[in-house]
Amino acid sequence: MAERRDDETESRRILERVARETTPGGASFVARAAKDAHDHVTAADADRSDPIEVWGTRIGRTLGLIIAIGLLAWLVYAATQGG
Numbered sequence: 001m002a003e004r005r006d007d008e009t010e011s012r013r014i015l016e017r018v019a020r021e022t023t024p025g026g027a028s029f030v031a032r033a034a035k036d037a038h039d040h041v042t043a044a045d046a047d048r049s050d051p052i053e054v055w056g057t058r059i060g061r062t063l064g065l066i067i068a069i070g071l072l073a074w075l076v077y078a079a080t081q082g083g
Contacts, residue, residue, distance in 0.1 A: 041065060 021032065039045070043057035 041061050043054050043061065046054045046057045048054065
């Protein structure tokens with residue numbers, strides 16, 4: 001019974017989020033994307049009761065972002081140099 005209630009709660013949460021994201025007049029796509037990226041890098045979804053997990057997640061995601069930007073810059077450089 002509790003599992004069904006959890007499933008219903010999760011379904012309602014998902015439907016509310018979809019409705020909020022598709023409602024005209026809400027936050028713009030760019031603003032939502034920027035907030036989502038900020039929340040991702042700052043580990044907003046990590047367990048706040050475990051500071052090691054929070055900082056490990058932040059460090060890992062920041063390093064991943066830096067490496068992705070570096071690879072993108074290298075790709076642009078290699079493409080503009082004619083191979």
